[in-house]
Amino acid sequence: MAAVDPFDSALDLLRRLNPKHTSEHLNALITLAPELTEDLLSSVDQPLAVRRCRQSGRDYLLCDYNRDGDSYRSPWSNEFDPPLQDAPVSGGEEQSNAAGLPSEKVRRMEVKANEAFDVYRELYYEGGVSSVYFWNLDDGFAGVVLLKKVATPGTSSEGTWDSIHVFEAIDRARFTQYNLTSTVILSLATDNSSLGEMDLSGNMTRQIEIELPAESDEQQIANIGKLVEDMELKMRNLLQEVYFGKAKDVVGDLRSVGSLSESAREREAQRDLIGSMRR
Amino acid sequence: MASSLATIESFVEGAPPGELSDVINDIKTLTVNEPELVSELGPAFEKYNEEQFVTVKLPGSSQQVVISSHNSLGDGRYFDVESSSSFAFDHATQKASEVQSHVLDGAQADLVKSTLKSLSTYVQEHYPSASYGVYPTENDTKIAVIIVANKYSPNNYWNGRWRSLYIFDPPSGVLDGSIKVDVHYYEDGNVRLLTNKPISGYVSSDTGAGICKEIAAGEKKYQEELNRGFTSLSEGAFKSLRRQLPVTRQKIEWDRVISYREFTYQDVAEHNTKKDLFLVIHDKVYDSTKFIDEHPGGEEVLLDVGGQDATEAFEDVGHSDEARETLEKYYVGNVKRQPGDPTPKATASAVAPPADTSGAGMGTALYAFVFIGGLAAYFGYQYLQQNQEASA
Numbered sequence A: 001m002a003a004v005d006p007f008d009s010a011l012d013l014l015r016r017l018n019p020k021h022t023s024e025h026l027n028a029l030i031t032l033a034p035e036l037t038e039d040l041l042s043s044v045d046q047p048l049a050v051r052r053c054r055q056s057g058r059d060y061l062l063c064d065y066n067r068d069g070d071s072y073r074s075p076w077s078n079e080f081d082p083p084l085q086d087a088p089v090s091g092g093e094e095q096s097n098a099a100g101l102p103s104e105k106v107r108r109m110e111v112k113a114n115e116a117f118d119v120y121r122e123l124y125y126e127g128g129v130s131s132v133y134f135w136n137l138d139d140g141f142a143g144v145v146l147l148k149k150v151a152t153p154g155t156s157s158e159g160t161w162d163s164i165h166v167f168e169a170i171d172r173a174r175f176t177q178y179n180l181t182s183t184v185i186l187s188l189a190t191d192n193s194s195l196g197e198m199d200l201s202g203n204m205t206r207q208i209e210i211e212l213p214a215e216s217d218e219q220q221i222a223n224i225g226k227l228v229e230d231m232e233l234k235m236r237n238l239l240q241e242v243y244f245g246k247a248k249d250v251v252g253d254l255r256s257v258g259s260l261s262e263s264a265r266e267r268e269a270q271r272d273l274i275g276s277m278r279r
Numbered sequence B: 001m002a003s004s005l006a007t008i009e010s011f012v013e014g015a016p017p018g019e020l021s022d023v024i025n026d027i028k029t030l031t032v033n034e035p036e037l038v039s040e041l042g043p044a045f046e047k048y049n050e051e052q053f054v055t056v057k058l059p060g061s062s063q064q065v066v067i068s069s070h071n072s073l074g075d076g077r078y079f080d081v082e083s084s085s086s087f088a089f090d091h092a093t094q095k096a097s098e099v100q101s102h103v104l105d106g107a108q109a110d111l112v113k114s115t116l117k118s119l120s121t122y123v124q125e126h127y128p129s130a131s132y133g134v135y136p137t138e139n140d141t142k143i144a145v146i147i148v149a150n151k152y153s154p155n156n157y158w159n160g161r162w163r164s165l166y167i168f169d170p171p172s173g174v175l176d177g178s179i180k181v182d183v184h185y186y187e188d189g190n191v192r193l194l195t196n197k198p199i200s201g202y203v204s205s206d207t208g209a210g211i212c213k214e215i216a217a218g219e220k221k222y223q224e225e226l227n228r229g230f231t232s233l234s235e236g237a238f239k240s241l242r243r244q245l246p247v248t249r250q251k252i253e254w255d256r257v258i259s260y261r262e263f264t265y266q267d268v269a270e271h272n273t274k275k276d277l278f279l280v281i282h283d284k285v286y287d288s289t290k291f292i293d294e295h296p297g298g299e300e301v302l303l304d305v306g307g308q309d310a311t312e313a314f315e316d317v318g319h320s321d322e323a324r325e326t327l328e329k330y331y332v333g334n335v336k337r338q339p340g341d342p343t344p345k346a347t348a349s350a351v352a353p354p355a356d357t358s359g360a361g362m363g364t365a366l367y368a369f370v371f372i373g374g375l376a377a378y379f380g381y382q383y384l385q386q387n388q389e390a391s392a
Helices: A006-016 A019-032 A034-043 A104-125 A217-254 A260-278 B002-013 B020-030 B042-051 B109-126 B208-241 B254-259 B265-269 B299-304 B311-317 B321-328 B346-350 B364-391
Strands: A049-052 A059-062 A071-073 A129-137 A140-150 A157-171 A176-192 A196-212 B055-057 B064-066 B072-074 B077-080 B085-090 B095-101 B131-137 B142-153 B158-169 B174-185 B189-202 B261-263 B276-281 B284-287 B331-335
Touching (some): A006 A019, A006 A034, A006 B020, A006 B189, A019 A034, A019 A176, A019 A196, A019 B189, A059 A129, A104 A129, A104 A217, A140 A217, A157 A217, A157 B208, A176 A217, A196 A217, A196 B208, A217 B142, A217 B158, A217 B174, A217 B208, A260 B109, B002 B020, B055 B095, B064 B077, B109 B131, B109 B142, B109 B208, B142 B208, B158 B208, B174 B208, B189 B208, B254 B331, B261 B265, B276 B299, B276 B311
Parallel strands (some): B261 B331
Antiparallel strands (some): A049 A059, A129 A140, A157 A176, A176 A196, A196 B189, B055 B064, B072 B077, B131 B142, B142 B158, B158 B174, B276 B284, B284 B331
16 A cells, blocks of 8 residues: 555645634644645645735735745735845846745736735625735746635624635746636634524635736736636635535435425325326 | 644544544554554544444444443443443444343333333434434433434535434423534535534423423424524625625626726826827716717817816716716726815716616616726725825
8 A cells, every 4th residue: 555645644634624723723733743834834725814014004914925934025015024134125127036025027017916906805895805916937927816804793693704816827929828726715603592603614725727818917917807706706606505505405414304204205195196197 | 742642632523524534544644653642542532432422333233323421331331222232332443342231220211211212203203314312311310312313425525413412300301402513515625514502491291202392392493593594694794705796796897907097187187189188077087099080079179178177078068878988988097186186076966877777788888887987986985095094
């Protein structure tokens, strides 16, 4: 028997244990198998933390892609907080530098993309926080689009939505190839005396690869916008189906509200009726 | 190492219905350098099996019997009332062996048996596949009623479990308990439903039938409540998190969002020639360069107001709704008003987008108009907010 890769086992475990506590399970796994730390942190999506930008006063989202050590880069100011020890110089026209800043060209696109997804966020989420981070690739660029919304506290049900869209935009001869991996982390809960505790939490991931023409930076951002918008629509429908359709159906499979013998009799009567009509 | 053991014990405790063996396999791979750790999981397995009401087939029988702390005899042995037997249970392999005769006697024996009989009828009526048990508990002063239903469908990436536990106190007639539902869906993700509903009831007649009637009523009420819970989460929190489509019911026009700009009057003033002509109408900026030759009123009037606020001129002519729609095709951004700029005319409020008349069969052009209106309102709102913050 071939030895199983511990990394695969760690991912399998995270797919089984309560998704509401993925971050705790992740920390436990890192303590158990420290050698997996980097791989796990870069491939496991966790709920996004929010931080306020010191320069602009606007909120932004934290993830592994705008992190350098213990510092995070604000998409609004392009500054790290807390400031990096070796102050990064701007990445120049073509190359990103070692400190993780995108090149000037890619940063300009990042600024545009943040503005565009700000509009997207307002139209679809009517609140929440969005952040877009880009970085250079040898043959194109890559980025992550983050969206977070917390349902209004104080109501009887609580909820949090985190979207994480990681993409690569690779230059080809006549088009750009986009590889998009999207994860939505959705946590819902309600607690009242007649229902007791009800927690419906989880995450789902989808991938897509597509080739599209992109002749300008604006068109690149428009392409990414459309891809993310289509993906989120698809995933919202999927989440609706799994959370409120599938989960409810399984409960109905476990226990029947109505009497089983009665519904069996009704089915029998129906069969008889259909049988008699055929004769 | 105690902390590693505590970690893997918590993994065992959190194993979803029907997936304990998968979790154990993962743990084994992750602790391959410390194989002794897994062998120390015995107490964790016992806790899991007793809390989850794991079921087991007795050798030579087809009936599933329940494992719980209420039918434990100690030393890894458990008893089953219906088959009047006791058996050894291996918590690691979940296998039963060494079946012996075990006849129930004691103060609660009759109530246990009559409850078991009524419970059997009830379970068959409402659970397609469930195991159940009734046991004397707390030193034979009370009785425990357990129902557990499992449905595993690993090929379709879902598993589910329903657990009910009730403790009946004969002298007071109080029936306390809890219902817990656990559903796991894990195709391309990991979704979990976990519920916990405490039950507190009262049984007036001290009989098995009375107890089961109370249980049946409580479980029916709970399941109906849970079904309403799905609806209220779907209609409430879920909808408030992310809309399916924007208010306009149209997807975003990304090209417009990206080309959207904010202009100052100075910016606009630079576009005042026939080859490059901007107009401001109601604080919105239009690039009318391509429209000059098509303007029904001629090019002169447009050139007269090129690079300026044309609101008054536009409104004085009394443009039609069609003309207003045409105008929106050339929308490129909004004016960012600065001190000293001309103030908007009072006639601004006279402009009502034709959205009021919206109904079935409206063209997409109108939706585009509505969308841009929304966009303009959004940016206007932001602009106001920024101003407020700046002046605060």
